[in-house]
Amino acid sequence: MRHSPSFPDCLRLLLFLGLAGTGPVATVTAAPEEAKTAPRAALTVTTIAPRSEVWPETIRAGGALFAWRDLAVAAQVGGLAVVEMPVEVGSVVHRGDLLARLAQDSLKALVAQKEAEVARARAALEEAVANGERARKARGGEAFSEQKIVQYLVAEKSAKAAVAVAEAALRVEEVRLAQTEFRAFADGVITARGVTLGSVVPVGAELFRILVEGRVEWRAELVASQLAAVHPGQAVEVRPASGGSITGRVRVVAPTLDAATRKAIAYVDLPADSGARPGMFAQGTITVGERPALSVPQSAVVFRDGHAYLFGIDPEERVVRHKVTIGRHHQGRVEILGAPPELTRVVATGGAFLNQGDRVRVVSEAAPASPDDSAVAIATPADTLPGSGSEAPAGTPVTHPPTAAVDTPCTATPTAAADTPCAAPPATADPDP
Structure with a gap:
């Protein structure tokens, strides 16, 4: 036989179920209504003031x-082969260093020939000088006629001229021999080479170029x-x-x-x-x-549709967009031309994510944003904490309390019949079959 629950027990059970089912629902459904009137913050930003500086004027x-100075080394003698070349492109050379040498055998033979001609001319000169001295001493006497005296004196002058000609010819060949060696005119670097070993060099051919x-x-x-x-x-x-x-x-x-x-x-x-x-x-x-220049960091300038903008903050912490003209760039900063007078503070970074009228939260310039601010950049609708009646700060993640468990004590006033929690009493099994 089963016992029916008493009336007080049923009343307590109904009252508990009513409170457990309606309390959390009222709190959750109220949040969207409050979100309609809660302020919305888009970003946490840092503001800075434009800075007046003196910048260099540049072109x-x-x-x-x-x-800076480019020297060309060219051949002044031709028809000779390159037999020595100790430098390459990129070699560092000093004034007087040997760059290349041409074959010298033929020119050395010519030099020897000219030296012999000089010796012969000097011997002839000695004879002519002796004859001239005798002619000058015999002048006025009967040993030589006047015609003979003139011949001896003229022969002496001709011998002197012949020696000069022979010596000049010798110097020409010596110069040609010296020109078979190419040396650096100044300190520098070889930037170009126009010949190789064995090449027959024509007159005027460029062999090297030197960067002085x-x-x-x-x-x-x-x-x-x-x-x-x-x-x-x-x-x-x-x-x-x-x-x-x-x-x-x-x-x-x-x-x-x-x-x-x-x-x-x-x-x-x-x-x-x-x-x-x-x-x-x-x-x-x-x-x-x-x-002078009025400047801001480059990160503060935002380019949209081909124009430059700066974002200011009004007293209500809302974004105000200002179209500006930029000028010079210097050490990571940009010159602002024709800035409006009210532009005393601008958003330092993140302007690309802002629009006209957006509400922001401004932090001090010296104090960087906390990790929480950077992690929750977009503010959520304002919520009220259940049971407290206070508004949650903008930008704070919403957390809802868990739904009351079945065994939560009832907050209703106990009845006179019993001062016990509202938990339903366990059913008593009927001992009778």
């Missing part, structure tokens, strides 16, 4: 790199409007296509413009150890003075 230009002292110059191409500002001695920063930056100085500015390009050349000296190579193209900036 941009392009041009190629050339040898290994120095390179940049020839900056300037338009007519830039010429007035460029002067010798100004500092130049050259950026070759190979990378890096080289500091140089303007040596001279060409006095005329090229008729075809309508440009003038500014010759810029570069240090010998710059690593630049002739033939490279380079961009550069010439510092011509200084000028």
